[in-house]
Amino acid sequence: MLRQNLPVTLEEVARHAGVSTATASRVLNGTVGVRENTRRRVLAAARALNYSPNIHASALASGRSRILGVILSNVENPFFLDVFRSMDEAATEAGYSLVMEHTSYQPERLVSSLKAMSGMHLAGVALVASEVEQGVLDSLSRRSLPIAVYDAAHPAPHITSICVRYNVGMRRAVEYLHSLRHKRMAFVGHHAGLAPLQERKQAFVESMRQYAPKAEFSTAEHDDTPQGGRQAAATLLDSGFSPTAILCVNDFMAIGVLRELRERGLRVPEDVSVTGFDNINLSEFTVPALTTLDIPRWRIGRLFFDALVNHQSSTRFSADTVIEPELVLRGSTGIAPDHRNGNPKSRQRP
Amino acid sequence: MLRQNLPVTLEEVARHAGVSTATASRVLNGTVGVRENTRRRVLAAARALNYSPNIHASALASGRSRILGVILSNVENPFFLDVFRSMDEAATEAGYSLVMEHTSYQPERLVSSLKAMSGMHLAGVALVASEVEQGVLDSLSRRSLPIAVYDAAHPAPHITSICVRYNVGMRRAVEYLHSLRHKRMAFVGHHAGLAPLQERKQAFVESMRQYAPKAEFSTAEHDDTPQGGRQAAATLLDSGFSPTAILCVNDFMAIGVLRELRERGLRVPEDVSVTGFDNINLSEFTVPALTTLDIPRWRIGRLFFDALVNHQSSTRFSADTVIEPELVLRGSTGIAPDHRNGNPKSRQRP
DNA sequence: GCAAAAAATGCAAGCGCTTGCAAAAGAGAA
DNA sequence: TTCTCTTTTGCAAGCGCTTGCATTTTTTGC
CATH class of the missing domain: 1.10.260.40 (lambda repressor-like DNA-binding domains)
Structure with missing residues (x-):
């Protein structure tokens, strides 16, 4: 039987x-x-x-499929994963499946993933990645395949871009820390070679110039992991520049920054304030809990799905969407050490 | 043009x-x-x-494809994601793609994902999930589709099971904590209704009976998230039973347990020791760093890939693989509070 | 240089599904 | 009942690729 x-x-x-x-x-x-x-x-x-x-027969016969491609820079970072999950949720509801690839921020892997996906006759591809080069985008714009990109500065025609105003978020963080009297701040980023990440650092620098003109600042970069954050913090602290506030490009790296500070006996926020970016779930669980800028990953995933599937019918779909990060205050930020206890000159360390 | x-x-x-x-x-x-x-x-x-x-044409004509399906219980938990990543790595090297679905531990979602995947004519499906019911497994075993399951107690014929000896890991943790003189221990788990998770709790209970027969113990369950871990810890502590050691079914939940203890002013490890399971990357970044049981996720992903692809040719492939978790000592465990400072009776809390 | 064996290539029939078009079946009107 | 006009259905031609088998080309042995 x-x-x-x-x-x-x-x-x-x-x-x-x-x-x-x-x-x-x-x-x-x-x-x-x-x-x-x-x-x-x-x-x-x-x-x-x-x-x-049999989806293959169906896709072959009809020339379309109910599979979407998603390319992420770094699956390890919960930020990307949350976007993926929300997109997956929207997709599943609508009877779509997702194929995911990740690139570890390597542009070549982006290209090869894209090529593999282009053979799949997908219903669309979401590039939730920072290593999307302009040339790739341009070449993509001629294809019939619907494409949506995360935070691309110059999306090509027919390509939707889901933009996050990192500069607004960065400004809010700087303003806030400035209001807490911080005079020496640092930025921790990653993959400096990639344009979008370069821009985030630039946003920090400009915010500093504009909103905290008298403050000194420094920057450091390493991999997009807690280990990388830790490493960047170490570099920063070893350089002799001792910031009273460290702004991280994301929460994932901030986890490592917090660890390095603790390892060196620096208290957060008494000695050093730290901010993250993204507001991932874990940011509530760090010690202390992380002040950060919320990016609505949940909404972003759905935006991607909609951009790919619902606007698919019209040939032109580039109503870009813009999102502004909101400041979320938690325990990792406080008044600058020089200004604690009405003692504006001496850096206290009891 | x-x-x-x-x-x-x-x-x-x-x-x-x-x-x-x-x-x-x-x-x-x-x-x-x-x-x-x-x-x-x-x-x-x-x-x-x-x-x-065009992979659809190819799959249709040849009756096989180079796409593997992966079903995960909880993408949020880095454990599953690491397995996925390593499987993806092996797959990419060999020119395969992965389609991933996740179930949030709901058996019905497992079934519907499986159904969707069965229409995809996949090269195989990896069930890295705890909600795999025996009936599902049996019905799957008659299909020609290669299947591999994570930690299934009774894999059906033609189905490979990648087994992790949770009982061995649990025993090692209990033995270790017993050697530190802990007399009141608790287990934090999740999704008690699912057989494999029930077994892990059972492994704790049996280890306690066998290796720490004079110790008291208790258990609590909640969702598989840091939030869930925190909730479970709260339940435990509110119940009046105050453990000197808490063994968590995984690191992800342990993060929340640590948070709850800290929130209540309990020091780790001075007042309470905590152990995790999995040795996810983040376990090095908790405060204090987490003592845990290492499961080689990297290897597991590759085992899954091999089980699906390489043994595919032979009709019978059920050479189950067994893995034993190794204890990794970090800062979250220490000698039981009653025994600190040669003061075996009073629970100290300075 | 020729026949036979071996190797390389082409032919053509699908794989399971979609879809334009034609045919059949109902519905309505006379 | 008969004849239009709709509405439902079926026919059959692919979609792009794989593969068994037939055919052609090359190689080998004498």
Whole structure:
């Protein structure tokens, strides 16, 4: 009795229901112009046989599929994963599946992933990545494949860009720390070679010039991991410049920054304030909990899905979406040490 | 000039190279029985036209594809993600892609994901999940689709199981804590309703009976998140039973346990010792760093890949693999409070 | 240099599904 | 009942690729 139950085909369903495959197909997809009675018979047959359509045949015949591609820079960082999850949620609700690739911030891997995906005849591809080069974007814009990009400065025609105003977030952080009397601040970033990340650092520098003109500042970069954050913090502190506040490009790295400070006996926020970016779940669980800038990852994933699927019909879809990060205050920031206890000159360390 | 560059087909490549599609196909896949000269021409044509095969056509014609399915219980938990990543790494190297779904530990979602995947004619499916019910496994075992399961107690025929000896790990943790004189221990788990997780709790209970027979113990369960860990710890502590050691079913929840203890002014490890499980990257970054049991996620992902792809040829593939967790000592565990400072009776709290 | 064996290539039939078009079946009007 | 006009259905041609088998080309042995 242990038969290999081979996949049930549409034809079997159709035969079982006493109709042609054409009708069965119509019932199972767009249910237009099919008599209710027939519809029910086909549906019953499909259920009875436990039919599940062969997506390859379907994709081949129709020239479209219900699979979306997602390319992430770094799956390890919960930020990207949250975007992925929310996109997946939207996709699943609508009967789509997701294929995911990640690049570790390597532009070449982006290109090869893209090539692999282009053979999949996907319904669209989301580039949630920082290593998207302008050339790639331009070459993509001629294809019929719907594309949406995270935070691209100059999206090409036909490409939607979901933009996050990192500069606004950075400004808010700087303003806030400035209001706490911090005079020496530092920025911890990663992958300085990539344009979008370069821009985030630039946003810090400009915010400093504009909103805390008398303050000194410094920057350091390392990998996008807690280890990288830790390393960057070490570099910063070893350099002799001792900041009273460290602004991190994201929460994931901030975790490492907090660790390095603790390791060196520096208290947060008494000696050094730290801010993150993204407001990942874990940022509530650091010690102390992290002051950060919230980016609504949940919304972003859905925006990506909508950009790819719902605007797909119209050939032109580049209504870019702009999101502004909101400051979330927690325990990792406080008044600058020089100004504690009305003692504005001496750096206290009890 | 802005033409929509439609996908290049095999036929165009063949024509360009002056051969038939049959030959072109043979060159691009198994390169057997093709003259070197022809081979080069086809390859050159493919490159020149920037050909990328239509996987749907290929899958349909050949009845197999180079896509693997992965089902995870909880993408949020870095443990699962690490397994996914390592599997992805192995897959990418071999020219495979991965489709991932996650279930949030809901058996129904497992079933529906499986159904969706079965329409994809995948090369195999990895069930890295705890909500795999025996019935599902049995029904799967009759299909031709290669399947590998994480830690299934009773894998069905033709299904590989990658097993982790949680009981060994648990025993090691209990023995270690017992050697530190802990007499009141607690277990923090999640999703008590699912058999594999039930077993892990059971492993704790049995280890306690066997290796710390005079100690008291208690257990609590909540979601598999830091928040859940925190909640479970709260329940535990509110119950009146005040453990000197808490063993967590994984590191992700342990993060929340640490937070709750800190919130209540309990010091780790002076007042309470905490152990995790998995040795995720973040476990080095908690405060204090987490003592845990290492599970080689990196290896596991590759084992999954191999189980699915390499053993695929033979019809029988159930050489189960067994892994034993190794204890990793860090700062979150220490001697029981009753025994500090040669003061075996009073619980000190300075 | 020729026949036979071996190797390389091409032919053509699908894989399971979609869909334009034609045919059949109902519905409505006369 | 008969004849239009709709609405439902079926027919059949692919979608781009793989692969068994037939055919052609090359190699080998004498």
